[in-house]
Amino acid sequence: MEESFVPLLPASFRPAPALSEGHIHIWTISQRPRTSSDYVPLLSKDELSRASGMRSPQLFNRFIADHGALRLLLSAYLDTDPRKLPIVANNYGKPALDIPHCRLRFNMSHSGELTMIALCLDSELGVDVEAMRPIAEWEEIAASHFSHHESESLRGEEPKARISAFFRCWTRKEALIKAIGMGLSIPLDSFTVSTSLTEPAMLLHCAWDPGAVRHWTLVHLEPGPGHVGALAIEDADWSIQQFEWP
Ligand SMILES: CC(C)(COP(=O)(O)OP(=O)(O)OC[C@H]1O[C@@H](n2cnc3c(N)ncnc32)[C@H](O)[C@@H]1OP(=O)(O)O)[C@@H](O)C(=O)NCCC(=O)NCCS
Structure with a gap:
Protein backbone atom coordinates (compact mmCIF):
# COMPACT_ATOMS: atom_id res chain seq x y z
CA MET A 1 0.00 0.00 0.00
CA GLU A 2 1.38 3.42 -0.90
CA GLU A 3 1.54 6.08 1.78
CA SER A 4 0.36 9.08 -0.20
CA PHE A 5 -3.35 8.54 0.31
CA VAL A 6 -3.17 7.39 3.93
CA PRO A 7 -3.29 10.90 5.47
CA LEU A 8 -6.61 11.46 3.69
CA LEU A 9 -8.22 8.69 5.66
CA PRO A 10 -9.87 9.67 8.93
CA ALA A 11 -8.14 7.82 11.77
CA SER A 12 -11.26 5.90 12.76
CA PHE A 13 -11.91 4.76 9.26
CA ARG A 14 -9.39 2.15 8.23
CA PRO A 15 -9.76 -0.74 8.46
CA ALA A 16 -13.44 -0.63 7.55
CA PRO A 17 -15.82 -2.37 9.94
CA ALA A 18 -16.09 -6.08 9.17
CA LEU A 19 -18.84 -6.74 6.65
CA SER A 20 -20.21 -10.27 6.72
CA GLU A 21 -22.98 -12.16 4.92
CA GLY A 22 -26.46 -10.97 5.77
CA ASP A 128 -32.09 6.60 -2.48
CA VAL A 129 -32.16 9.72 -0.32
CA GLU A 130 -34.20 12.85 -0.89
CA ALA A 131 -34.19 16.20 0.88
CA MET A 132 -37.84 16.82 1.73
CA ARG A 133 -38.64 20.12 0.10
CA PRO A 134 -41.72 21.83 -1.26
CA ILE A 135 -42.47 20.62 -4.79
CA ALA A 136 -45.31 22.64 -6.28
CA GLU A 137 -46.06 20.08 -8.98
CA TRP A 138 -45.80 16.95 -6.81
CA GLU A 139 -49.35 15.88 -7.68
CA GLU A 140 -48.56 16.01 -11.40
CA ILE A 141 -45.34 14.03 -10.79
CA ALA A 142 -47.29 11.43 -8.82
CA ALA A 143 -49.98 11.24 -11.51
CA SER A 144 -47.46 10.68 -14.28
CA HIS A 145 -44.87 8.49 -12.47
CA PHE A 146 -46.62 6.63 -9.67
CA SER A 147 -49.00 3.68 -9.98
CA HIS A 148 -52.74 4.29 -9.62
CA HIS A 149 -52.68 2.57 -6.21
CA GLU A 150 -49.82 4.83 -4.99
CA SER A 151 -51.58 8.00 -6.16
CA GLU A 152 -54.76 6.88 -4.39
CA SER A 153 -52.78 6.16 -1.21
CA LEU A 154 -51.30 9.67 -1.30
CA ARG A 155 -54.76 11.18 -1.67
CA GLY A 156 -55.86 9.14 1.36
CA GLU A 157 -53.33 10.94 3.59
CA GLU A 158 -54.14 14.10 5.54
CA PRO A 159 -53.33 17.04 3.22
CA LYS A 160 -50.31 18.15 5.27
CA ALA A 161 -48.93 14.58 5.38
CA ARG A 162 -49.11 14.06 1.62
CA ILE A 163 -45.76 15.58 0.69
CA SER A 164 -43.85 13.31 3.10
CA ALA A 165 -45.80 10.30 1.78
CA PHE A 166 -44.83 11.46 -1.72
CA PHE A 167 -41.13 11.41 -0.77
CA ARG A 168 -41.45 7.99 0.92
CA CYS A 169 -43.01 6.68 -2.27
CA TRP A 170 -40.40 8.36 -4.48
CA THR A 171 -37.40 7.06 -2.52
CA ARG A 172 -38.80 3.50 -2.33
CA LYS A 173 -39.41 3.44 -6.08
CA GLU A 174 -35.99 4.91 -6.86
CA ALA A 175 -34.24 2.49 -4.47
CA LEU A 176 -35.87 -0.48 -6.22
CA ILE A 177 -35.05 0.87 -9.69
CA LYS A 178 -31.47 1.40 -8.57
CA ALA A 179 -31.18 -2.09 -7.06
CA ILE A 180 -32.40 -3.66 -10.31
CA GLY A 181 -29.93 -1.40 -12.13
CA MET A 182 -31.89 -0.84 -15.33
CA GLY A 183 -32.66 2.81 -14.69
CA LEU A 184 -35.84 4.33 -16.01
CA SER A 185 -36.18 1.62 -18.66
CA ILE A 186 -38.48 0.15 -16.00
CA PRO A 187 -41.70 2.19 -16.07
CA LEU A 188 -42.17 3.72 -12.64
CA ASP A 189 -45.92 3.11 -12.72
CA SER A 190 -45.45 -0.63 -13.38
CA PHE A 191 -44.92 -1.46 -9.71
CA THR A 192 -46.42 -0.34 -6.41
CA VAL A 193 -44.73 0.34 -3.09
CA SER A 194 -46.24 1.10 0.30
CA THR A 195 -46.33 4.82 1.12
CA SER A 196 -48.07 5.18 4.47
CA LEU A 197 -46.16 5.67 7.72
CA THR A 198 -48.45 3.11 9.33
CA GLU A 199 -47.26 0.19 7.18
CA PRO A 200 -43.70 -1.07 6.68
CA ALA A 201 -41.83 -0.24 3.51
CA MET A 202 -42.56 -2.98 0.99
CA LEU A 203 -43.12 -3.80 -2.64
CA LEU A 204 -46.84 -4.49 -2.96
CA HIS A 205 -47.25 -5.32 -6.63
CA CYS A 206 -45.06 -5.68 -9.70
CA ALA A 207 -46.65 -5.91 -13.16
CA TRP A 208 -43.65 -7.49 -14.92
CA ASP A 209 -42.81 -10.04 -12.22
CA PRO A 210 -45.44 -11.05 -9.66
CA GLY A 211 -42.74 -12.96 -7.73
CA ALA A 212 -40.77 -9.73 -7.22
CA VAL A 213 -42.79 -8.90 -4.11
CA ARG A 214 -41.15 -11.88 -2.40
CA HIS A 215 -37.76 -11.34 -3.99
CA TRP A 216 -37.15 -7.69 -2.97
CA THR A 217 -36.97 -6.17 0.48
CA LEU A 218 -37.56 -2.44 1.01
CA VAL A 219 -36.34 -0.55 4.07
CA HIS A 220 -37.43 2.92 5.21
CA LEU A 221 -34.50 5.15 6.21
CA GLU A 222 -34.37 8.40 8.16
CA PRO A 223 -30.83 9.53 7.41
CA GLY A 224 -31.01 13.02 8.92
CA PRO A 225 -33.22 16.02 9.61
CA GLY A 226 -35.35 16.94 6.62
CA HIS A 227 -34.30 13.91 4.62
CA VAL A 228 -35.94 10.57 3.90
CA GLY A 229 -34.44 7.52 2.30
CA ALA A 230 -35.02 3.95 1.24
CA LEU A 231 -33.00 0.87 0.56
CA ALA A 232 -33.93 -2.02 -1.73
CA ILE A 233 -32.15 -5.33 -1.63
CA GLU A 234 -32.62 -8.86 -2.90
CA ASP A 235 -34.11 -11.37 -0.46
CA ALA A 236 -34.91 -10.87 3.23
CA ASP A 237 -33.27 -11.34 6.62
CA TRP A 238 -30.75 -8.54 6.42
CA SER A 239 -29.33 -6.72 9.37
CA ILE A 240 -28.44 -3.07 8.87
CA GLN A 241 -25.66 -1.12 10.55
CA GLN A 242 -25.47 2.61 9.98
CA PHE A 243 -22.30 4.70 10.13
CA GLU A 244 -21.59 8.42 9.97
CA TRP A 245 -18.73 9.55 7.75
CA PRO A 246 -16.22 10.70 10.36
C1 LIG B 1 -29.98 7.97 -12.22
C2 LIG B 1 -30.97 7.27 -11.37
C3 LIG B 1 -30.42 5.90 -11.16
C4 LIG B 1 -31.07 7.90 -9.97
O1 LIG B 1 -31.06 9.24 -10.05
P1 LIG B 1 -31.29 10.20 -8.80
O2 LIG B 1 -32.29 9.67 -7.83
O3 LIG B 1 -31.56 11.49 -9.41
O4 LIG B 1 -29.85 10.28 -8.13
P2 LIG B 1 -29.20 9.59 -6.85
O5 LIG B 1 -28.34 10.60 -6.23
O6 LIG B 1 -30.15 8.87 -5.98
O7 LIG B 1 -28.28 8.45 -7.51
C5 LIG B 1 -27.23 8.76 -8.35
C6 LIG B 1 -26.16 7.71 -8.16
O8 LIG B 1 -26.70 6.41 -8.38
C7 LIG B 1 -25.75 5.61 -9.09
N1 LIG B 1 -26.39 5.22 -10.34
C8 LIG B 1 -26.35 5.81 -11.56
N2 LIG B 1 -27.12 5.11 -12.44
C9 LIG B 1 -27.61 4.08 -11.75
C10 LIG B 1 -28.47 2.99 -12.12
N3 LIG B 1 -28.93 2.81 -13.36
N4 LIG B 1 -28.81 2.09 -11.17
C11 LIG B 1 -28.34 2.22 -9.91
N5 LIG B 1 -27.53 3.23 -9.51
C12 LIG B 1 -27.19 4.14 -10.43
C13 LIG B 1 -24.50 6.44 -9.26
O9 LIG B 1 -23.65 6.16 -8.17
C14 LIG B 1 -25.04 7.85 -9.16
O10 LIG B 1 -24.10 8.76 -8.63
P3 LIG B 1 -23.25 9.69 -9.63
O11 LIG B 1 -24.23 10.31 -10.57
O12 LIG B 1 -22.61 10.69 -8.70
O13 LIG B 1 -22.28 8.79 -10.29
C15 LIG B 1 -32.30 7.17 -12.11
O14 LIG B 1 -33.16 6.31 -11.41
C16 LIG B 1 -32.97 8.46 -12.46
O15 LIG B 1 -32.54 9.20 -13.31
N6 LIG B 1 -34.06 8.79 -11.83
C17 LIG B 1 -34.80 10.02 -12.14
C18 LIG B 1 -35.48 10.52 -10.97
C19 LIG B 1 -36.97 10.72 -11.23
O16 LIG B 1 -37.37 11.27 -12.24
N7 LIG B 1 -37.80 10.26 -10.33
C20 LIG B 1 -39.24 10.38 -10.50
C21 LIG B 1 -39.98 10.22 -9.21
S1 LIG B 1 -40.12 8.52 -8.74
Whole structure:
Protein backbone atom coordinates (compact mmCIF):
# COMPACT_ATOMS: atom_id res chain seq x y z
CA MET A 1 0.00 0.00 0.00
CA GLU A 2 1.38 3.42 -0.90
CA GLU A 3 1.54 6.08 1.78
CA SER A 4 0.36 9.08 -0.20
CA PHE A 5 -3.35 8.54 0.31
CA VAL A 6 -3.17 7.39 3.93
CA PRO A 7 -3.29 10.90 5.47
CA LEU A 8 -6.61 11.46 3.69
CA LEU A 9 -8.22 8.69 5.66
CA PRO A 10 -9.87 9.67 8.93
CA ALA A 11 -8.14 7.82 11.77
CA SER A 12 -11.26 5.90 12.76
CA PHE A 13 -11.91 4.76 9.26
CA ARG A 14 -9.39 2.15 8.23
CA PRO A 15 -9.76 -0.74 8.46
CA ALA A 16 -13.44 -0.63 7.55
CA PRO A 17 -15.82 -2.37 9.94
CA ALA A 18 -16.09 -6.08 9.17
CA LEU A 19 -18.84 -6.74 6.65
CA SER A 20 -20.21 -10.27 6.72
CA GLU A 21 -22.98 -12.16 4.92
CA GLY A 22 -26.46 -10.97 5.77
CA HIS A 23 -25.26 -7.51 6.84
CA ILE A 24 -25.70 -4.15 5.14
CA HIS A 25 -23.55 -1.17 6.01
CA ILE A 26 -25.01 2.25 5.30
CA TRP A 27 -22.70 5.25 5.46
CA THR A 28 -24.14 8.75 5.70
CA ILE A 29 -22.00 11.69 4.68
CA SER A 30 -23.39 14.94 6.05
CA GLN A 31 -20.28 17.07 6.28
CA ARG A 32 -18.22 17.38 3.17
CA PRO A 33 -14.86 19.16 3.14
CA ARG A 34 -15.24 22.81 2.10
CA THR A 35 -12.69 22.21 -0.60
CA SER A 36 -12.49 18.78 -2.13
CA SER A 37 -9.08 19.22 -3.75
CA ASP A 38 -7.51 16.53 -1.52
CA TYR A 39 -9.82 13.99 -3.16
CA VAL A 40 -9.03 14.93 -6.77
CA PRO A 41 -6.00 12.58 -7.02
CA LEU A 42 -8.21 9.64 -6.05
CA LEU A 43 -10.59 9.96 -8.99
CA SER A 44 -10.38 8.28 -12.38
CA LYS A 45 -10.15 10.26 -15.63
CA ASP A 46 -13.81 9.49 -16.34
CA GLU A 47 -14.87 10.73 -12.91
CA LEU A 48 -12.84 13.94 -13.30
CA SER A 49 -14.35 14.49 -16.72
CA ARG A 50 -17.88 14.06 -15.28
CA ALA A 51 -16.96 16.41 -12.42
CA SER A 52 -15.82 19.10 -14.85
CA GLY A 53 -19.26 18.98 -16.49
CA MET A 54 -21.04 19.94 -13.25
CA ARG A 55 -23.21 23.06 -13.46
CA SER A 56 -21.83 24.90 -10.43
CA PRO A 57 -18.75 24.94 -8.18
CA GLN A 58 -20.94 23.49 -5.39
CA LEU A 59 -21.97 20.52 -7.53
CA PHE A 60 -18.37 20.07 -8.72
CA ASN A 61 -17.20 20.05 -5.10
CA ARG A 62 -19.93 17.62 -4.07
CA PHE A 63 -19.14 15.27 -6.93
CA ILE A 64 -15.43 15.18 -6.10
CA ALA A 65 -16.06 14.77 -2.37
CA ASP A 66 -18.67 12.02 -2.81
CA HIS A 67 -16.76 10.02 -5.40
CA GLY A 68 -13.56 10.44 -3.36
CA ALA A 69 -15.41 9.23 -0.27
CA LEU A 70 -16.84 6.29 -2.22
CA ARG A 71 -13.35 5.29 -3.36
CA LEU A 72 -11.97 5.65 0.17
CA LEU A 73 -14.77 3.51 1.57
CA LEU A 74 -14.51 0.78 -1.04
CA SER A 75 -10.74 0.68 -0.71
CA ALA A 76 -11.02 0.40 3.07
CA TYR A 77 -13.38 -2.59 2.73
CA LEU A 78 -11.11 -4.20 0.14
CA ASP A 79 -7.83 -3.05 1.72
CA THR A 80 -6.54 -1.68 -1.54
CA ASP A 81 -5.47 1.59 -3.16
CA PRO A 82 -8.51 3.84 -3.81
CA ARG A 83 -6.94 5.20 -7.00
CA LYS A 84 -6.73 1.76 -8.56
CA LEU A 85 -10.29 0.59 -8.02
CA PRO A 86 -11.91 -0.35 -11.34
CA ILE A 87 -15.37 1.17 -10.98
CA VAL A 88 -17.43 0.57 -14.12
CA ALA A 89 -21.03 1.37 -15.03
CA ASN A 90 -23.50 -0.97 -16.72
CA ASN A 91 -25.51 0.15 -19.78
CA TYR A 92 -27.91 2.03 -17.52
CA GLY A 93 -25.24 3.79 -15.49
CA LYS A 94 -25.21 1.56 -12.39
CA PRO A 95 -21.66 1.50 -11.03
CA ALA A 96 -20.00 -1.69 -9.79
CA LEU A 97 -16.52 -3.02 -9.11
CA ASP A 98 -14.97 -4.79 -12.08
CA ILE A 99 -12.87 -7.18 -9.98
CA PRO A 100 -13.11 -10.93 -10.60
CA HIS A 101 -14.77 -12.81 -7.71
CA CYS A 102 -15.29 -9.58 -5.76
CA ARG A 103 -18.34 -9.99 -3.50
CA LEU A 104 -18.66 -6.34 -2.48
CA ARG A 105 -21.73 -4.53 -3.86
CA PHE A 106 -22.54 -0.86 -3.33
CA ASN A 107 -24.86 1.92 -4.30
CA MET A 108 -24.80 5.68 -3.67
CA SER A 109 -27.37 8.48 -3.53
CA HIS A 110 -27.09 12.23 -2.99
CA SER A 111 -29.67 14.89 -2.16
CA GLY A 112 -29.51 18.19 -0.35
CA GLU A 113 -26.85 18.03 2.34
CA LEU A 114 -26.65 14.25 2.48
CA THR A 115 -25.01 11.42 0.61
CA MET A 116 -25.63 7.77 1.44
CA ILE A 117 -23.51 4.81 0.44
CA ALA A 118 -24.84 1.30 1.09
CA LEU A 119 -22.68 -1.81 0.90
CA CYS A 120 -23.20 -5.55 1.25
CA LEU A 121 -21.83 -8.83 -0.02
CA ASP A 122 -23.21 -10.68 -3.05
CA SER A 123 -26.70 -9.12 -3.35
CA GLU A 124 -27.75 -6.29 -5.61
CA LEU A 125 -28.89 -3.25 -3.65
CA GLY A 126 -30.11 0.28 -4.30
CA VAL A 127 -30.30 3.28 -2.03
CA ASP A 128 -32.09 6.60 -2.48
CA VAL A 129 -32.16 9.72 -0.32
CA GLU A 130 -34.20 12.85 -0.89
CA ALA A 131 -34.19 16.20 0.88
CA MET A 132 -37.84 16.82 1.73
CA ARG A 133 -38.64 20.12 0.10
CA PRO A 134 -41.72 21.83 -1.26
CA ILE A 135 -42.47 20.62 -4.79
CA ALA A 136 -45.31 22.64 -6.28
CA GLU A 137 -46.06 20.08 -8.98
CA TRP A 138 -45.80 16.95 -6.81
CA GLU A 139 -49.35 15.88 -7.68
CA GLU A 140 -48.56 16.01 -11.40
CA ILE A 141 -45.34 14.03 -10.79
CA ALA A 142 -47.29 11.43 -8.82
CA ALA A 143 -49.98 11.24 -11.51
CA SER A 144 -47.46 10.68 -14.28
CA HIS A 145 -44.87 8.49 -12.47
CA PHE A 146 -46.62 6.63 -9.67
CA SER A 147 -49.00 3.68 -9.98
CA HIS A 148 -52.74 4.29 -9.62
CA HIS A 149 -52.68 2.57 -6.21
CA GLU A 150 -49.82 4.83 -4.99
CA SER A 151 -51.58 8.00 -6.16
CA GLU A 152 -54.76 6.88 -4.39
CA SER A 153 -52.78 6.16 -1.21
CA LEU A 154 -51.30 9.67 -1.30
CA ARG A 155 -54.76 11.18 -1.67
CA GLY A 156 -55.86 9.14 1.36
CA GLU A 157 -53.33 10.94 3.59
CA GLU A 158 -54.14 14.10 5.54
CA PRO A 159 -53.33 17.04 3.22
CA LYS A 160 -50.31 18.15 5.27
CA ALA A 161 -48.93 14.58 5.38
CA ARG A 162 -49.11 14.06 1.62
CA ILE A 163 -45.76 15.58 0.69
CA SER A 164 -43.85 13.31 3.10
CA ALA A 165 -45.80 10.30 1.78
CA PHE A 166 -44.83 11.46 -1.72
CA PHE A 167 -41.13 11.41 -0.77
CA ARG A 168 -41.45 7.99 0.92
CA CYS A 169 -43.01 6.68 -2.27
CA TRP A 170 -40.40 8.36 -4.48
CA THR A 171 -37.40 7.06 -2.52
CA ARG A 172 -38.80 3.50 -2.33
CA LYS A 173 -39.41 3.44 -6.08
CA GLU A 174 -35.99 4.91 -6.86
CA ALA A 175 -34.24 2.49 -4.47
CA LEU A 176 -35.87 -0.48 -6.22
CA ILE A 177 -35.05 0.87 -9.69
CA LYS A 178 -31.47 1.40 -8.57
CA ALA A 179 -31.18 -2.09 -7.06
CA ILE A 180 -32.40 -3.66 -10.31
CA GLY A 181 -29.93 -1.40 -12.13
CA MET A 182 -31.89 -0.84 -15.33
CA GLY A 183 -32.66 2.81 -14.69
CA LEU A 184 -35.84 4.33 -16.01
CA SER A 185 -36.18 1.62 -18.66
CA ILE A 186 -38.48 0.15 -16.00
CA PRO A 187 -41.70 2.19 -16.07
CA LEU A 188 -42.17 3.72 -12.64
CA ASP A 189 -45.92 3.11 -12.72
CA SER A 190 -45.45 -0.63 -13.38
CA PHE A 191 -44.92 -1.46 -9.71
CA THR A 192 -46.42 -0.34 -6.41
CA VAL A 193 -44.73 0.34 -3.09
CA SER A 194 -46.24 1.10 0.30
CA THR A 195 -46.33 4.82 1.12
CA SER A 196 -48.07 5.18 4.47
CA LEU A 197 -46.16 5.67 7.72
CA THR A 198 -48.45 3.11 9.33
CA GLU A 199 -47.26 0.19 7.18
CA PRO A 200 -43.70 -1.07 6.68
CA ALA A 201 -41.83 -0.24 3.51
CA MET A 202 -42.56 -2.98 0.99
CA LEU A 203 -43.12 -3.80 -2.64
CA LEU A 204 -46.84 -4.49 -2.96
CA HIS A 205 -47.25 -5.32 -6.63
CA CYS A 206 -45.06 -5.68 -9.70
CA ALA A 207 -46.65 -5.91 -13.16
CA TRP A 208 -43.65 -7.49 -14.92
CA ASP A 209 -42.81 -10.04 -12.22
CA PRO A 210 -45.44 -11.05 -9.66
CA GLY A 211 -42.74 -12.96 -7.73
CA ALA A 212 -40.77 -9.73 -7.22
CA VAL A 213 -42.79 -8.90 -4.11
CA ARG A 214 -41.15 -11.88 -2.40
CA HIS A 215 -37.76 -11.34 -3.99
CA TRP A 216 -37.15 -7.69 -2.97
CA THR A 217 -36.97 -6.17 0.48
CA LEU A 218 -37.56 -2.44 1.01
CA VAL A 219 -36.34 -0.55 4.07
CA HIS A 220 -37.43 2.92 5.21
CA LEU A 221 -34.50 5.15 6.21
CA GLU A 222 -34.37 8.40 8.16
CA PRO A 223 -30.83 9.53 7.41
CA GLY A 224 -31.01 13.02 8.92
CA PRO A 225 -33.22 16.02 9.61
CA GLY A 226 -35.35 16.94 6.62
CA HIS A 227 -34.30 13.91 4.62
CA VAL A 228 -35.94 10.57 3.90
CA GLY A 229 -34.44 7.52 2.30
CA ALA A 230 -35.02 3.95 1.24
CA LEU A 231 -33.00 0.87 0.56
CA ALA A 232 -33.93 -2.02 -1.73
CA ILE A 233 -32.15 -5.33 -1.63
CA GLU A 234 -32.62 -8.86 -2.90
CA ASP A 235 -34.11 -11.37 -0.46
CA ALA A 236 -34.91 -10.87 3.23
CA ASP A 237 -33.27 -11.34 6.62
CA TRP A 238 -30.75 -8.54 6.42
CA SER A 239 -29.33 -6.72 9.37
CA ILE A 240 -28.44 -3.07 8.87
CA GLN A 241 -25.66 -1.12 10.55
CA GLN A 242 -25.47 2.61 9.98
CA PHE A 243 -22.30 4.70 10.13
CA GLU A 244 -21.59 8.42 9.97
CA TRP A 245 -18.73 9.55 7.75
CA PRO A 246 -16.22 10.70 10.36
C1 LIG B 1 -29.98 7.97 -12.22
C2 LIG B 1 -30.97 7.27 -11.37
C3 LIG B 1 -30.42 5.90 -11.16
C4 LIG B 1 -31.07 7.90 -9.97
O1 LIG B 1 -31.06 9.24 -10.05
P1 LIG B 1 -31.29 10.20 -8.80
O2 LIG B 1 -32.29 9.67 -7.83
O3 LIG B 1 -31.56 11.49 -9.41
O4 LIG B 1 -29.85 10.28 -8.13
P2 LIG B 1 -29.20 9.59 -6.85
O5 LIG B 1 -28.34 10.60 -6.23
O6 LIG B 1 -30.15 8.87 -5.98
O7 LIG B 1 -28.28 8.45 -7.51
C5 LIG B 1 -27.23 8.76 -8.35
C6 LIG B 1 -26.16 7.71 -8.16
O8 LIG B 1 -26.70 6.41 -8.38
C7 LIG B 1 -25.75 5.61 -9.09
N1 LIG B 1 -26.39 5.22 -10.34
C8 LIG B 1 -26.35 5.81 -11.56
N2 LIG B 1 -27.12 5.11 -12.44
C9 LIG B 1 -27.61 4.08 -11.75
C10 LIG B 1 -28.47 2.99 -12.12
N3 LIG B 1 -28.93 2.81 -13.36
N4 LIG B 1 -28.81 2.09 -11.17
C11 LIG B 1 -28.34 2.22 -9.91
N5 LIG B 1 -27.53 3.23 -9.51
C12 LIG B 1 -27.19 4.14 -10.43
C13 LIG B 1 -24.50 6.44 -9.26
O9 LIG B 1 -23.65 6.16 -8.17
C14 LIG B 1 -25.04 7.85 -9.16
O10 LIG B 1 -24.10 8.76 -8.63
P3 LIG B 1 -23.25 9.69 -9.63
O11 LIG B 1 -24.23 10.31 -10.57
O12 LIG B 1 -22.61 10.69 -8.70
O13 LIG B 1 -22.28 8.79 -10.29
C15 LIG B 1 -32.30 7.17 -12.11
O14 LIG B 1 -33.16 6.31 -11.41
C16 LIG B 1 -32.97 8.46 -12.46
O15 LIG B 1 -32.54 9.20 -13.31
N6 LIG B 1 -34.06 8.79 -11.83
C17 LIG B 1 -34.80 10.02 -12.14
C18 LIG B 1 -35.48 10.52 -10.97
C19 LIG B 1 -36.97 10.72 -11.23
O16 LIG B 1 -37.37 11.27 -12.24
N7 LIG B 1 -37.80 10.26 -10.33
C20 LIG B 1 -39.24 10.38 -10.50
C21 LIG B 1 -39.98 10.22 -9.21
S1 LIG B 1 -40.12 8.52 -8.74
